Amino acid sequence: MPEVIRPDGRIEEADWTLVRYPASNDPKPKATGKAGLARNTGEAAAPPELVAALPVPPSGRVIVPLALWQARREELQRRFDAGEVGVWLDACEEVETLVAAVDLAAVPLLALDFPKAGDGRAYSSAALLRRRYGYRGPLWAVGDVLRDYFVFMFRCGFDTLLPRPGRYTHAQLAEAASQLGLFKQPYQGAVDDPRPLFRRVQRAPLHA
Amino acid sequence: MYRYDDYDQAFIDARVAQFRDQTRRYLAGELSEDEFRPLRLQNGIYVERHSPLLRIGIPYGVLASAQLRAIAHVARVYDKGWGHFSTRQNIQLNWLKIADIPDVLAELAKVRLHAIQTSGSCVRAITADHFAGIAPDEEVDPRPFAEILRQWSSLHPEFAHLPRKFKFAVTGAKSDRAAIRVHDVGLAFYKDAAGEVKVRVYVGGGLGRTPTVGVVIADALPWRQLLNYCAAILRVYNRYGRRDNSYKSRIKIMVQSLGAARMRELVEAEWAFDKDGPSTLTEEELARVSLGFAPPPYEKVASENAALARLQVAGEEHPDFARWLNRCVHGHKQRGYRAVTLSLKRRGVGPGDVTADEMDAIAALAERYGFGVLRSTHTQNLVLPDVKLVDLFDLWRELDSLDLATPNTGLLTDLVCCPGGDLCALANARSVPLALAVQEQFADIERVADLGEIDCNISGCINSCSHHHVGHIGILGVDKEGSEQEWYQIALGGEQGFDARLAEIVGRALAAEEIPAALAKVLDLYVEERRPGERFIDTFRRIGIDPFKIRLYGDRARVEKKYA
Ligand code: SF4
Numbered sequence: 001m002p003e004v005i006r007p008d009g010r011i012e013e014a015d016w017t018l019v020r021y022p023a024s025n026d027p028k029p030k031a032t033g034k035a036g037l038a039r040n041t042g043e044a045a046a047p048p049e050l051v052a053a054l055p056v057p058p059s060g061r062v063i064v065p066l067a068l069w070q071a072r073r074e075e076l077q078r079r080f081d082a083g084e085v086g087v088w089l090d091a092c093e094e095v096e097t098l099v100a101a102v103d104l105a106a107v108p109l110l111a112l113d114f115p116k117a118g119d120g121r122a123y124s125s126a127a128l129l130r131r132r133y134g135y136r137g138p139l140w141a142v143g144d145v146l147r148d149y150f151v152f153m154f155r156c157g158f159d160t161l162l163p164r165p166g167r168y169t170h171a172q173l174a175e176a177a178s179q180l181g182l183f184k185q186p187y188q189g190a191v192d193d194p195r196p197l198f199r200r201v202q203r204a205p206l207h208a
Numbered sequence: 209m210y211r212y213d214d215y216d217q218a219f220i221d222a223r224v225a226q227f228r229d230q231t232r233r234y235l236a237g238e239l240s241e242d243e244f245r246p247l248r249l250q251n252g253i254y255v256e257r258h259s260p261l262l263r264i265g266i267p268y269g270v271l272a273s274a275q276l277r278a279i280a281h282v283a284r285v286y287d288k289g290w291g292h293f294s295t296r297q298n299i300q301l302n303w304l305k306i307a308d309i310p311d312v313l314a315e316l317a318k319v320r321l322h323a324i325q326t327s328g329s330c331v332r333a334i335t336a337d338h339f340a341g342i343a344p345d346e347e348v349d350p351r352p353f354a355e356i357l358r359q360w361s362s363l364h365p366e367f368a369h370l371p372r373k374f375k376f377a378v379t380g381a382k383s384d385r386a387a388i389r390v391h392d393v394g395l396a397f398y399k400d401a402a403g404e405v406k407v408r409v410y411v412g413g414g415l416g417r418t419p420t421v422g423v424v425i426a427d428a429l430p431w432r433q434l435l436n437y438c439a440a441i442l443r444v445y446n447r448y449g450r451r452d453n454s455y456k457s458r459i460k461i462m463v464q465s466l467g468a469a470r471m472r473e474l475v476e477a478e479w480a481f482d483k484d485g486p487s488t489l490t491e492e493e494l495a496r497v498s499l500g501f502a503p504p505p506y507e508k509v510a511s512e513n514a515a516l517a518r519l520q521v522a523g524e525e526h527p528d529f530a531r532w533l534n535r536c537v538h539g540h541k542q543r544g545y546r547a548v549t550l551s552l553k554r555r556g557v558g559p560g561d562v563t564a565d566e567m568d569a570i571a572a573l574a575e576r577y578g579f580g581v582l583r584s585t586h587t588q589n590l591v592l593p594d595v596k597l598v599d600l601f602d603l604w605r606e607l608d609s610l611d612l613a614t615p616n617t618g619l620l621t622d623l624v625c626c627p628g629g630d631l632c633a634l635a636n637a638r639s640v641p642l643a644l645a646v647q648e649q650f651a652d653i654e655r656v657a658d659l660g661e662i663d664c665n666i667s668g669c670i671n672s673c674s675h676h677h678v679g680h681i682g683i684l685g686v687d688k689e690g691s692e693q694e695w696y697q698i699a700l701g702g703e704q705g706f707d708a709r710l711a712e713i714v715g716r717a718l719a720a721e722e723i724p725a726a727l728a729k730v731l732d733l734y735v736e737e738r739r740p741g742e743r744f745i746d747t748f749r750r751i752g753i754d755p756f757k758i759r760l761y762g763d764r765a766r767v768e769k770k771y772a
Pocket residue numbers: 626627628629632633634635636667668669670671672673674
């Protein structure tokens with residue numbers, strides 16, 4: 001069972017199954033330039049055939065891609081109503097699309113994908129979901145979820161982090177959990193506490 | 209200068225502890241090369257041609273004597289005893305070992321220095337007018353705002369992994385000395401008719417492969433909105449900036465493809481959500497931070513006349529002193545004081561390079577002559593910002609004995625030059641030996657003084673670390689496939705400042721050995737053509753590039769032009 005980590009450092013077994021596209025769906029590097037493996041925001045996460053063909057486990061709690069939820073809603077509606085279908089958003093997909101397609105009050109879980117560690121779009125997506133769209137339910141970070149960025153993710157409003165299966169041992173996760181409080185008073189406001197340091201504490205006056 | 213409180217200190221101490229752990233995991237094989245790379249970059253560490261390079265931040269170019277001594281100390285103990293001041297107003301150590309860097313950072317943290325976000329795809333260390341707070345033409349001291357931005361952008365969780373690097377530059381003066389229009393965001397602070405501080409926001413400037421001059425997207429932003437507005441820009445960029453191709457991922461490409469008007473709309477729409485949010489700045493916070501930039505205890509001087517008369521006499525006796533006064537001493541807000549440039553552009557020394565012993569000597573001079581503070585400039589020099597007029601002669605003697613009084617500030621041989629192929633892994637050419645050759649060609653300081661103000665910038669590759677696109681004379685190392693030699697392109701007519709312009713390429717690349725002579729030809733033409741009082745750039749604007757083409761490439765240029 002893959003493990004997830006929570007803001008207070010608890011480590012739990014993941015009780016949801018993430019339904020992913022096959023790895024071959026990764027965009028191909030371009031011939032020129034220093035190409036990165038990334039789709040730009042607004043591009044489709046997967047072609048429709050792939051979405052149509054993607055197998056979903058017949059029972060249990062599943063997190064399906066947004067495009068799949070949009071295309072195959074009827075097939076999943078009953079399980080959704082039973083609280084067994086969550087939805088995940090690719091980094092190239094816009095939060096606005098998610099908000100239009102999913103009832104935020106009813107969905108039992110949302111997840112945002114970090115296709116690679118250096119792709120920071122999901123931080124903004126999380127912040128928007130929490131602050132602009134008022135989503136209060138579980139919000140998972142999935143994909144390239146690396147321990148050195150756990151704090152950033154929690155600060156942006158994620159409450160559950162799912163590193164790639166096998167990336168960390170339980171001991172390594174426990175060590176990462178023990179370091180979550182390293183930066184006690186961050187300078188800027190974020191989702192976890194919107195107040196910047198200068199509103200959070202009384203800072204001593206400075207002298208020249 | 210800004211003094212850290214316990215929160216600031218706890219922050220950089222935690223950062224050192226974090227990086228120590230990351231380095232340990234990297235050396236133990238728990239972190240792959242790919243995973244470690246962004247972590248080390250955001251701590252200022254590049255792995256270069258010979259060894260790791262550490263880029264130590266000097267936020268907005270303000271440095272204390274004690275900090276410079278600490279840099280000298282780590283340069284001596286952990287490096288080869290010297291450092292390189294770069295065009296980012298920071299200093300680079302070039303020969304470190306990865307395993308030592310946590311210790312180096314811990315030493316630096318004791319004097320409130322760090323390397324956080326001096327590199328990587330994040331908001332980088334913020335640069336500023338090096339005469340901020342002292343320039344006679346300044347309306348608003350931008351340093352408190354730069355410090356507020358430094359704090360806000362340090363480990364900002366939402367903007368930790370932007371599509372690409374993101375550079376801010378700030379100024380509060382009537383003329384721009386911080387090249388704000390060639391930064392991702394340039395902030396010009398000013399006072400409006402009612403005396404309120406406002407900000408003009410330029411976005412989308414940058415050099416490199418696609419040199420671009422930034423455009424205004426907000427003309428009169430109230431200062432309290434600074435963080436809200438910058439967050440809006442960054443959020444738009446974080447979401448929509450290209451990530452598929454690193455050559456196209458700077459915000460300038462986004463601004464170019466959307467247009468300034470659309471960019472402004474997007475940013476305004478985003479800003480609307482947070483306009484009066486908790487990150488809105490307060491009078492109290494600005495006042496608190498500003499205290500850290502209060503003027504030092506200047507001595508009151510009734511008149512400068514007597515001191516000026518004495519300097520005049522000294523200048524007649526010592527022509528070198530007169531030249532130095534003329535080039536390296538700058539006006540000051542405070543009567544009886546001047547700012548002094550310490551030229552790091554010396555014959556036989558790489559531009560911006562300083563030894564540890566020199567750093568110690570400079571730190572001592574700063575204490576004796578200037579309240580223990582220094583500035584670093586984006587033209588790779590140092591400045592003593594607060595020198596008494598009556599001390600100038602003594603200071604000059606000391607600087608002269610340290611080879612720090614070359615009277616060339618703002619002149620041709622004040623070359624801005626990146627480390628290039630001697631150190632940098634990306635280089636096409638070794639820019640430093642070329643800079644030294646140019647120094648030799650123009651060793652006659654009287655000739656250089658006669659040529660007047662010229663910005664000459666040499667970059668070892670298209671990454672343009674030396675801003676060659678906005679040099680009056682820009683020299684760029686280019687790659688010629690299959691060639692053993694090093695090749696350079698010359699461009700003319702670039703300009704920094706509020707009216708920044710990009711230089712035009714004169715013609716085909718020339719071999720490194722040909723460059724000094726080619727420069728001499730360009731400058732001979734200028735001398736022949738100039739009208740009284742015209743600087744090189746003025747003459748260039750008047751006569752255009754063609755005469756320079758013909759002078760450099762002969763009649764072939766004319767023929768090519770005719771049939772082009
Ligand atoms: S301009 Fe090129 S060669 Fe020079 S320091 Fe920058 S990347 Fe290196």
